[in-house]
Amino acid sequence: MKVTDLSIPEAVKELIIRSGITELYPPQEEAIQAGALEGRNLVLASPTASGKTLVAEFCALKHVLEKNGKVVYLTPLRALANEKFDEFGKYTAITKKDGKRFRAGISTGDFDSTDPWLERYDVIITTNEKADSLLRHRAKWMDDISLVVADEVHLLNDAERGPTLEVVLARLMQVNPDIQILALSATISNVDELAEWLKAEHVTTEWRPVSLKEGVLLHEEIQYKDGDARKIEKKTRDPTINLALNTVKTGGQALIFSSTRKNAVTMAKKVADEIITVLSKPARRALEHEAERILSTGERTRLGESLAELVRCGTAFHHAGLAGGHRRIIEDSFRAGKIKILTATPTLAFGVNLPARTVVLQDYRRYEAGYGYYPISVLEYKQMAGRAGRPKYDKTGEAILIAKTSDEADYLVQSYVLAKPERIWSRLAVERIMRAHVLATIASDFAHTENGIYEFFGRTFYACQYDIDAIKSLVAKILKYLYDEEMIEVFGEDINATKFGKRVSELYIDPVSAVIIRDGLRSNREYMTEVSLLHMIAHTPDMGPVLRPYTNEFDQIALYMEEHRQEFLFVPPAEWEDNVGYEEFLGEVKTAMTLNAWIEEMSEDWLMDRFRVQPGDLYRTLESAKWLLHATHELAILFGNKQILPLTFEVEQRVEKGVKKEILPLVKLEGVGRVRGRILFNSGYKTIEEIKNAKIEELSNLPLIGPKLAKKIKEQVGGFIKKDTWERLEKQDEWKQRALTEY
Numbered sequence: 001m002k003v004t005d006l007s008i009p010e011a012v013k014e015l016i017i018r019s020g021i022t023e024l025y026p027p028q029e030e031a032i033q034a035g036a037l038e039g040r041n042l043v044l045a046s047p048t049a050s051g052k053t054l055v056a057e058f059c060a061l062k063h064v065l066e067k068n069g070k071v072v073y074l075t076p077l078r079a080l081a082n083e084k085f086d087e088f089g090k091y092t093a094i095t096k097k098d099g100k101r102f103r104a105g106i107s108t109g110d111f112d113s114t115d116p117w118l119e120r121y122d123v124i125i126t127t128n129e130k131a132d133s134l135l136r137h138r139a140k141w142m143d144d145i146s147l148v149v150a151d152e153v154h155l156l157n158d159a160e161r162g163p164t165l166e167v168v169l170a171r172l173m174q175v176n177p178d179i180q181i182l183a184l185s186a187t188i189s190n191v192d193e194l195a196e197w198l199k200a201e202h203v204t205t206e207w208r209p210v211s212l213k214e215g216v217l218l219h220e221e222i223q224y225k226d227g228d229a230r231k232i233e234k235k236t237r238d239p240t241i242n243l244a245l246n247t248v249k250t251g252g253q254a255l256i257f258s259s260t261r262k263n264a265v266t267m268a269k270k271v272a273d274e275i276i277t278v279l280s281k282p283a284r285r286a287l288e289h290e291a292e293r294i295l296s297t298g299e300r301t302r303l304g305e306s307l308a309e310l311v312r313c314g315t316a317f318h319h320a321g322l323a324g325g326h327r328r329i330i331e332d333s334f335r336a337g338k339i340k341i342l343t344a345t346p347t348l349a350f351g352v353n354l355p356a357r358t359v360v361l362q363d364y365r366r367y368e369a370g371y372g373y374y375p376i377s378v379l380e381y382k383q384m385a386g387r388a389g390r391p392k393y394d395k396t397g398e399a400i401l402i403a404k405t406s407d408e409a410d411y412l413v414q415s416y417v418l419a420k421p422e423r424i425w426s427r428l429a430v431e432r433i434m435r436a437h438v439l440a441t442i443a444s445d446f447a448h449t450e451n452g453i454y455e456f457f458g459r460t461f462y463a464c465q466y467d468i469d470a471i472k473s474l475v476a477k478i479l480k481y482l483y484d485e486e487m488i489e490v491f492g493e494d495i496n497a498t499k500f501g502k503r504v505s506e507l508y509i510d511p512v513s514a515v516i517i518r519d520g521l522r523s524n525r526e527y528m529t530e531v532s533l534l535h536m537i538a539h540t541p542d543m544g545p546v547l548r549p550y551t552n553e554f555d556q557i558a559l560y561m562e563e564h565r566q567e568f569l570f571v572p573p574a575e576w577e578d579n580v581g582y583e584e585f586l587g588e589v590k591t592a593m594t595l596n597a598w599i600e601e602m603s604e605d606w607l608m609d610r611f612r613v614q615p616g617d618l619y620r621t622l623e624s625a626k627w628l629l630h631a632t633h634e635l636a637i638l639f640g641n642k643q644i645l646p647l648t649f650e651v652e653q654r655v656e657k658g659v660k661k662e663i664l665p666l667v668k669l670e671g672v673g674r675v676r677g678r679i680l681f682n683s684g685y686k687t688i689e690e691i692k693n694a695k696i697e698e699l700s701n702l703p704l705i706g707p708k709l710a711k712k713i714k715e716q717v718g719g720f721i722k723k724d725t726w727e728r729l730e731k732q733d734e735w736k737q738r739a740l741t742e743y
């Protein structure tokens with residue numbers, strides 16, 4: 001089938017053809033035949049790289065241009081949301097019936113808002129969590145959605161993220177009974193069950209546009225699934241490195257999956273030492289440029305420096321411990337072919353298109369605290385393997401597992417290479433997860449009786465797989481908890497959310513966190529300080545994993561706890577009676593200490609050294625802290641805790657910017673962060689008024705503030721700049737820049 005044969009608007013066809021696609025892939029053709037363009041619900045289960053996104057693009061454009069519809073595209077990861085957003089970018093040249101341009105928007109952050117501006121977009125790309133929060137706010141425009149695309153829908157099976165996706169889909173079906181659902185999935189063994197839940201047709205294929213040779217490397221030889229074998233030159237003692245080098249030498253790029261961040265970093269370092277010899281001069285120059293970009297992004301840290309050092313050697317690592325800016329640079333320069341070998345944790349396992357001719361799976365086991373090592377699922381193996389051989393970049397691809405013994409090689413062939421992906425299961429029926437969803441069901445008017453609640457949960461994937469009676473007792477227990485904590489009220493059959501319950505649901509926090517915050521705000525007002533608030537939020541389940549205290553830090557943390565005893569709102573468990581609880585508490589205190597150091601303006605490097613925390617964990621902690629402090633402030637307003645409001649407001653702002661109170665007014669200026677704010681303050685510009693009165697020459701001579709920024713600052717504070725002064729400064733700066741680049 002050709003693109004020209006499709007029943008979609010001509011303008012769309014033209015753009016697709018211009019992007020180089022003229023023929024449909026067989027899975028795409030099957031999806032069309034199954035009625036995707038006639039509004040039928042569809043589960044498309046097809047191998048990696050088989051072009052599932054394009055089917056979603058056809059449907060989305062059809063909805064927008066022909067049916068005046070609106071589309072939500074759900075993705076599990078921010079990185080994937082960014083990639084999809086870029087893909088929809090090509091359609092912005094199209095004009096709709098109403099004369100306006102087609103617009104795609106992306107929204108992945110801030111959970112406590114309805115984002116009314118999203119209404120202007122035709123296709124909205126978002127994470128499952130963001131969609132869930134928008135539904136809780138009952139954002140008006142969500143009622144207009146006519147098509148929902150659920151990408152990577154097999155992640156329903158993921159214990160953490162699966163339930164959110166499940167609830168979002170069930171709610172959308174409830175709100176808009178006519179909505180079309182397009183679920184994109186890896187091949188799984190119970191597609192029929194998934195389709196039954198979504199009242200959908202299903203298409204399953206085994207087709208892949210680029211052949212993917214899967215195999216196992218034992219010592220120097222790869223055994224492929226199809227019976228082929230191939231020897232790899234033994235350059236080093238590590239087969240993973242030999243294989244990656246072999247790929248680069250033959251003009252390809254390699255992606256190595258490691259099971260932990262530490263392994264990813266170690267592997268990248270080992271690879272870098274070897275690969276440097278095969279890089280050409282121009283390649284090295286291009287890499288030097290990338291390394292500089294890394295160093296000039298965000299605050300200078302040692303992790304950033306070691307990443308830059310690796311990039312100079314055409315190598316890099318990618319894991320959740322990296323800062324977002326660095327991750328994007330790494331992704332881009334791997335895509336551009338500059339970085340030759342990339343090591344990664346499963347952060348890159350799903351959906352992304354990368355030029356990896358070879359994917360190496362260094363380890364098929366994963367470690368989980370308290371659980372030990374376990375082998376990854378076939379589904380996950382297939383996803384990682386499928387990053388190799390993407391049609392945009394390569395003509396073939398190979399995915400290789402590493403075995404140490406021939407027994408292990410046999411095991412890997414049987415358990416992964418030849419194995420069929422598992423069934424997927426609903427992970428909804430867990431108290432911690434259900435609690436927030438039960439409250440949201442009531443608070444956002446999806447149900448107002450116990451039966452109504454069961455009816456809603458009866459629409460979930462869980463109810464398709466299990467007997468709904470099985471969660472009745474769980475729901476009853478949760479209702480009792482919500483009632484006892486005054487988040488719901490009951491009048492006869494009717495259940496309604498209280499103001500508290502409604503706000504908790506909108507704030508997108510766990511009801512248990514809300515109870516901790518409410519009780520914390522009520523107690524101990526006299527000694528309430530920033531440490532009290534920071535520890536209180538670290539004590540809530542929504543902080544996620546707290547920063548781990550190392551054994552040799554115990555004494556220090558205990559001492560800090562002693563010094564700040566009066567400020568803490570919660571009492572630590574006795575060390576000898578509840579050791580696990582005590583250590584968890586130390587972790588909370590450590591998290592509070594780290595946050596406190598952050599708002600005392602300690603540098604990122606200092607924080608990482610002192611608390612042995614990686615940038616990614618630091619940013620995650622800061623993100624959670626901002627969100628929980630916002631919730632704290634909002635709940636304080638709700639409960640009329642007036643005297644605490646100045647403190648909650650101030651701490652929220654300080655965590656957002658990472659500064660002491662005295663420079664808060666300065667960092668509100670665009671272009672002024674914690675470092676420049678401090679420079680201004682210490683140079684005597686302590687208030688906006690003082691900046692307004694300052695001479696622009698003086699400002700532009702300060703470290704890290706050139707004429708351009710000085711001008712921008714002056715403009716923001718409403719200061720006056722003489723034309724000839726500005727022209728002189730601009731000239732000077734030009735000379736300086738030129739001198740620097742020539743040097």
Ligand SMILES: Nc1ncnc2c1ncn2[C@@H]1O[C@H](COP(=O)(O)OP(=O)(O)OP(=O)(O)O)[C@@H](O)[C@H]1O
Pocket residue numbers: 020021022023024025028046047048049050051052053054186350351352353386390391392
């Ligand atoms: N008909 C086609 N002709 C040529 N290239 C195509 C066609 N359809 C899709 N592609 C290209 O194939 C690549 C892979 O597509 P896509 O990312 O949609 O795969 P996928 O099925 O979603 O894989 P995954 O399961 O890994 O997410 C993209 O670069 C896309 O541009």
Ligand SMILES: [Mg+2]
Pocket residue numbers: 052053151184351
């Ligand atoms: Mg995809």
